[in-house]
Amino acid sequence: MAHEKPIQLVVMVGSLRRGSFNAAIARALPVLAPDGVTITPLSSIGDFPLYNFDLQQEGFPPAVTAMGEAIRKADGLIIVTPEYNYSIPGVLKNAIDWLSRLPNQPFAGKPVAIESAAPGGYGGVRAQLHLRHSLVFLEAHTFNRPEVIVPQVNTKIDPATGELTDPATRGFIADQLKAFAAYVRR
Amino acid sequence: MAHEKPIQLVVMVGSLRRGSFNAAIARALPVLAPDGVTITPLSSIGDFPLYNFDLQQEGFPPAVTAMGEAIRKADGLIIVTPEYNYSIPGVLKNAIDWLSRLPNQPFAGKPVAIESAAPGGYGGVRAQLHLRHSLVFLEAHTFNRPEVIVPQVNTKIDPATGELTDPATRGFIADQLKAFAAYVRR
Amino acid sequence: MAHEKPIQLVVMVGSLRRGSFNAAIARALPVLAPDGVTITPLSSIGDFPLYNFDLQQEGFPPAVTAMGEAIRKADGLIIVTPEYNYSIPGVLKNAIDWLSRLPNQPFAGKPVAIESAAPGGYGGVRAQLHLRHSLVFLEAHTFNRPEVIVPQVNTKIDPATGELTDPATRGFIADQLKAFAAYVRR
Amino acid sequence: MAHEKPIQLVVMVGSLRRGSFNAAIARALPVLAPDGVTITPLSSIGDFPLYNFDLQQEGFPPAVTAMGEAIRKADGLIIVTPEYNYSIPGVLKNAIDWLSRLPNQPFAGKPVAIESAAPGGYGGVRAQLHLRHSLVFLEAHTFNRPEVIVPQVNTKIDPATGELTDPATRGFIADQLKAFAAYVRR
Numbered sequence: 001m002a003h004e005k006p007i008q009l010v011v012m013v014g015s016l017r018r019g020s021f022n023a024a025i026a027r028a029l030p031v032l033a034p035d036g037v038t039i040t041p042l043s044s045i046g047d048f049p050l051y052n053f054d055l056q057q058e059g060f061p062p063a064v065t066a067m068g069e070a071i072r073k074a075d076g077l078i079i080v081t082p083e084y085n086y087s088i089p090g091v092l093k094n095a096i097d098w099l100s101r102l103p104n105q106p107f108a109g110k111p112v113a114i115e116s117a118a119p120g121g122y123g124g125v126r127a128q129l130h131l132r133h134s135l136v137f138l139e140a141h142t143f144n145r146p147e148v149i150v151p152q153v154n155t156k157i158d159p160a161t162g163e164l165t166d167p168a169t170r171g172f173i174a175d176q177l178k179a180f181a182a183y184v185r186r
Numbered sequence: 187m188a189h190e191k192p193i194q195l196v197v198m199v200g201s202l203r204r205g206s207f208n209a210a211i212a213r214a215l216p217v218l219a220p221d222g223v224t225i226t227p228l229s230s231i232g233d234f235p236l237y238n239f240d241l242q243q244e245g246f247p248p249a250v251t252a253m254g255e256a257i258r259k260a261d262g263l264i265i266v267t268p269e270y271n272y273s274i275p276g277v278l279k280n281a282i283d284w285l286s287r288l289p290n291q292p293f294a295g296k297p298v299a300i301e302s303a304a305p306g307g308y309g310g311v312r313a314q315l316h317l318r319h320s321l322v323f324l325e326a327h328t329f330n331r332p333e334v335i336v337p338q339v340n341t342k343i344d345p346a347t348g349e350l351t352d353p354a355t356r357g358f359i360a361d362q363l364k365a366f367a368a369y370v371r372r
Numbered sequence: 373m374a375h376e377k378p379i380q381l382v383v384m385v386g387s388l389r390r391g392s393f394n395a396a397i398a399r400a401l402p403v404l405a406p407d408g409v410t411i412t413p414l415s416s417i418g419d420f421p422l423y424n425f426d427l428q429q430e431g432f433p434p435a436v437t438a439m440g441e442a443i444r445k446a447d448g449l450i451i452v453t454p455e456y457n458y459s460i461p462g463v464l465k466n467a468i469d470w471l472s473r474l475p476n477q478p479f480a481g482k483p484v485a486i487e488s489a490a491p492g493g494y495g496g497v498r499a500q501l502h503l504r505h506s507l508v509f510l511e512a513h514t515f516n517r518p519e520v521i522v523p524q525v526n527t528k529i530d531p532a533t534g535e536l537t538d539p540a541t542r543g544f545i546a547d548q549l550k551a552f553a554a555y556v557r558r
Numbered sequence: 559m560a561h562e563k564p565i566q567l568v569v570m571v572g573s574l575r576r577g578s579f580n581a582a583i584a585r586a587l588p589v590l591a592p593d594g595v596t597i598t599p600l601s602s603i604g605d606f607p608l609y610n611f612d613l614q615q616e617g618f619p620p621a622v623t624a625m626g627e628a629i630r631k632a633d634g635l636i637i638v639t640p641e642y643n644y645s646i647p648g649v650l651k652n653a654i655d656w657l658s659r660l661p662n663q664p665f666a667g668k669p670v671a672i673e674s675a676a677p678g679g680y681g682g683v684r685a686q687l688h689l690r691h692s693l694v695f696l697e698a699h700t701f702n703r704p705e706v707i708v709p710q711v712n713t714k715i716d717p718a719t720g721e722l723t724d725p726a727t728r729g730f731i732a733d734q735l736k737a738f739a740a741y742v743r744r
Contacts, residue, residue, distance in 0.1 A: 016238040050232055050277045051270075052202040084237075084283045085320040086501075087273070091236045091283075094276025121523070125494050126501060129458075129691055130316050134271040136690060136702050144697045151493065186744070272687075307709065308683050315505055315644075315684060322504060325516045330508050337679065372558070388610040422604055422649045423642075424574040456609075457692040459645070462652025463608045469642045469649075502688050506643040 007075040007184050009039045012067075014081025014092035016046040019162060021117050021153040025173070026080045028164040032174040037181045039078070042067055045095035056101055067095070068102040076111035076184040077140075083118050083127035093134070100138055107138035113180040114142070115173070117150035125149050143183050146176045193261040193370050195225045198253075200267025200278035202232040205348060207303050207339040211359070212266045214350040218360040223367045225264070228253055231281035242287055253281070254288040262297035262370040263326075269304050269313035279320070286324055293324035299366040300328070301359070303336035311335050329369050332362045379447040379556050381411045384439075386453025386464035388418040391534060393489050393525040397545070398452045400536040404546040409553045411450070414439055417467035428473055439467070440474040448483035448556040449512075455490050455499035465506070472510055479510035485552040486514070487545070489522035497521050515555050520548045564594045565633040565742050570625075572639025572650035574604040577720060579675050579711040583731070584638045586722040590732040595739045597636070600625055603653035614659055625653070626660040634669035634742040635698075641676050641685035651692070658696055665696035671738040672700070673731070675708035683707050701741050706734045 011026045030039045047063035049055060060068075071077055081092050099106055112135055116124025128147065135142045150156065156166035164170060197212045216225045233249035235241060246254075257263055267278050285292055298321055302310025314333065321328045336342060342352035350356060383398045402411045419435035421427060432440075443449055453464050471478055484507055488496025500519065507514045522528065528538035536542060569584045588597045605621035607613060618626075629635055639650050657664055670693055674682025686705065693700045708714060714724035722728060 016236060017240055046236055046238065048236075050202060050234075050236070050280065051275065052232065052277075054203055084279075085286050086323040087279060087316055087320050089237065089283060090276050090278070090280025091238075092276070093270075093273060093279050094236065097270045097276045100271050122494055122497050122521075125497060126319065129498060129501065130273055130319070132690065132694060133312065133316070133687055134273050137272040139702045141702075144694050144699075149494075308680055308707075311680050311683060312687060315687065318504065318508060319501055322516050327516075330511045330513075335680075388608060389612055418608055418610065420608075422574060422606075422608070422652065423647065424604065424649075426575055456651075456655045457658050458695040459651060459688055459692050461609065462648050462650070462655045463610075464648070465642075465645060465651050466608065466648025469647060472643050498691065502645055502691070505684065505688070506645050509644040 004036050005185060006036045006038065007181060009037060009076045009078055010042050010070055010074040011039060011078045011080060012042045012045065012095070014045070014079065014089050016044065016091055021157055022080045022082050024157050024162055024164050025115060025117055025150065028170065028173065029078065029177065032170060032177055034178045034181055037177065042070055045091055048095050048098050051094050051097040060102060064098045064102065068099050068106040071099070071106040071110065072104065076113065076180065078113045078115060079131065080115045080117070081124065081127060081131070083116060083124035086126045087130045088127045096134055105138065107135065107140040110140050111180070111184045112140040112142045113176060115148035115150070115176070117153035119152065119154045121151050123149035123151035123153070143180050146172065146179060148173050148176045190222050191371060192222045192224065193367060195223060195262045195264055196228050196256055196260040197225060197264045197266060198228050198231065198281070200231070200265065200275050202230065202277055207343055208266045208268050210343050210348055210350050211301060211303055211336065214356065214359065215264065215363065218356060218363055220364045220367055223363065228256055231277055234281050234284050237280050237283040246288060250284045250288065254285050254292040257285070257292040257296065258290065262299065262366065264299045264301060265317065266301045266303070267310065267313060267317070269302060269310035272312045273316045274313045282320055291324065293321065293326040296326050297366070297370045298326040298328045299362060301334035301336070301362070303339035305338060305340045307337045309335035309337035309339070329366050332358065332365060334359055334362045376408050377557060378408045378410065379553060381409060381448045381450055382414050382442055382446040383411060383450045383452060384414045384417065384467070386417070386451065386461050388416065388463055393529055394452045394454050396529050396534055396536050397487060397489055397522065400542065400545065401450065401549065404542060404549055406550045406553055409549065414442055417463055420467050420470050423466050423469040432470070432474060436470045436474065440471050440478040443471070443478040443482065444476065448485065448552065450485045450487060451503065452487045452489070453496065453499060453503070455488060455496035458498045459502045460499045468506055477510065479507065479512040482512050483552070483556045484512040484514045485548060487520035487522070487548070489525035491524065491526045493523050495521035495523035495525070515552050518544060518548045518551060520545055562594050563743060564596065565739060567595060567597045567634045567636055568600050568628055568632040569597060569636045569638060570600050570603065570653070572603070572637065572647050574602065574649055579715055580638045580640050582715050582720055582722050583673060583675055583708065586728065586731065587636065587735065590728055590735055592736045592739055595735065600628055603649055606653050606656050609652050609655040618656070618660060622656045622660065626657050626664040629657070629664040629668065630662065634671065634738065636671045636673060637689065638673045638675070639682065639685060639689070641674060641682035644684045645688045646685045654692055663696065665693065665698040668698050669738070669742045670698040670700045671734060673706035673708070673734070675711035677710060677712045679709045681707035681709035681711070701738050704730065704734045704737060706731050
């Protein structure tokens with residue numbers, strides 16, 4: 001195990017809220033990763049304009065180009081997202097729409113893991129289903145299971161620090177990261 | 187028939203591109219509507235910022251408030267949208283996410299019809315499936331069929347005028363509008 | 373309220389197992405229904421053969437014809453189903469496929485409510501999403517919300533009697549039935 | 559290329575009709591496969607009973623056990639299916655439900671490609687989306703693209719012989735098989 005190839009993963013967060021529960025999960029990932037796996041946050045998808053082909057024709061925004069390059073250079077991508085209205089947030093879909101138009105489309109052939117969290121009882125499970133469909137079109141290699149679905153996420157974040165402290169959640173995230181790392185290394 | 191209650195419908199377009207095929211379809215709707223049905227465009231969803239709960243806390247953007255009010259006052263809503271990456275555009279989902287947070291949520295109980303168009307062979311059929319899921323959460327009364335799905339839409343728009351001229355497409359849109367008007371009047 | 377039109381609902385169960393948790397929920401419905409609402413079980417979908425158009429050509433099986441007639445005569449339908457492999461059970465879909473081919477298709481214009489239960493944490497929420505898509509094609513008037521999703525259903529059934537005893541679950545089912553009755557009566 | 563490892567694929571057909579268009583596509587696959595790829599039909603899913611856990615408790619039906627073993631021994635699986643009511647046929651889902659309960663679940667880690675055909679204009683595209691969700695739960699490695707979607711399939715089958723003759727369809731199926739073989743060999 002000590003000799004396994006080091007891998008670099010990047011993380012995209014689907015919410016823009018400063019106190020985002022999903023951002024808290026994303027911040028916990030580097031520590032929960034197995035040995036040899038480095039996890040780095042991507043920039044905020046809040047830096048992207050609303051997608052408009054006319055705007056694209058004038059040149060891709062630098063934030064889009066930079067994120068595409070960061071995804072391409074990574075060995076794999078983790079998307080951590082809330083669910084809005086039984087689907088992924090528009091802001092996350094907007095980021096995907098921009099990135100999908102880049103030359104040398106960055107999701108193609110890229111291993112992708114999905115994590116979702118919500119205050120409700122179903123933890124974003126519906127959003128994950130929709131996101132998987134988009135990733136088929138984008139030719140990502142989407143990791144199946146174990147899934148990371150975090151219901152009642154508000155009870156699993158320390159209100160004082162805003163960090164993910166729930167041991168069970170940390171445990172199954174660590175399990176997914178280990179399995180995803182093996183999937184990336186295949 | 188002459189005595190049927192006049193109804194007012196509004197139209198939301200899921201693409202921001204100036205030459206949008208879906209915007210062309212939306213522009214054709216008023217003329218294709220049956221007697222007694224008035225169809226009015228909503229403002230552009232391009233006027234909405236990216237959804238962010240922190241921003242919402244500072245007060246809903248005026249464009250969001252105004253569109254919510256226009257939907258509430260209408261007897262029904264038509265959403266005309268392209269498909270991006272096997273789902274609805276992020277910009278459309280972003281608009282729905284904003285509107286869904288308004289007090290007196292404007293989709294609740296509102297009759298909604300869906301139309302989609304795409305240059306490819308499947309005309310946005312996958313986007314329609316995802317959109318229907320969001321509308322369940324929003325308690326819209328989503329119209330079933332006849333569906334309006336317009337594949338190869340680029341061949342159905344007059345390149346000189348940018349208007350929808352294909353007679354078959356105009357015909358099945360008129361059929362949907364007639365059936366949707368009956369659904370709204372129930 | 374005392375003068376509201378009495379309505380008759382029928383229930384279809386998506387599992388064939390004798391000790392089915394979903395069948396237990398279905399059995400609880402008549403007692404949980406509001407005044408003026410009668411709920412009657414449909415026959416078992418286990419009486420249907422595997423769908424085969426060649427078989428249909430020889431004549432619809434009597435079990436299919438009878439269930440179609442029972443649905444047509446009812447004011448509304450409740451489907452209570454487990455989730456298998458992130459979708460509805462094949463046996464339930466098989467029943468729907470047979471019924472959908474009947475002349476005077478029985479789901480058309482019929483109010484339909486969905487309930488799902490599963491031993492896992494997500495209670496069949498994914499199955500509900502798929503079922504809603506089929507019901508669009510079938511032109512059912514599918515009720516939106518409140519949804520009935522029963523996670524950890526095995527803890528909510530009395531192991532001695534096999535009946536649904538969990539008060540919270542009984543409560544939100546009663547809430548749905550009341551709202552569905554109003555939807556049916558519109 | 560001449561030295562690539564020979565691979566064995568098996569094909570499951572989602573329709574039971576004798577003159578099934580999808581069965582015709584399945585029959586065409588062995589000839590359309592690239593060198594080194596052998597494609598063999600699985601037995602009919604029509605030999606499976608309706609799924610019932612009580613029946614499973616008495617022992618898996620021999621047809622289920624045999625198909626599970628055939629899938630396990632293969633290097634990959636191709637599922638060729640029609641769409642019924644905007645989803646996969648109940649008979650196909652029923653087969654998947656049975657197979658999913660086998661010890662040493664046969665879809666786990668198995669490369670799977672999807673093909674669909676329908677007389678309508680959308681070629682089963684909606685069914686593919688639902689099938690992909692089930693395959694996530696089953697931990698299959700589902701191939702993304704190129705997709706095989708065959709609209710108006712009735713015009714692409716020779717009515718005299720019942721065989722797939724449309725050159726364009728044969729061409730894009732061959733393209734998928736070549737790409738799928740590379741995916742299986744990774």
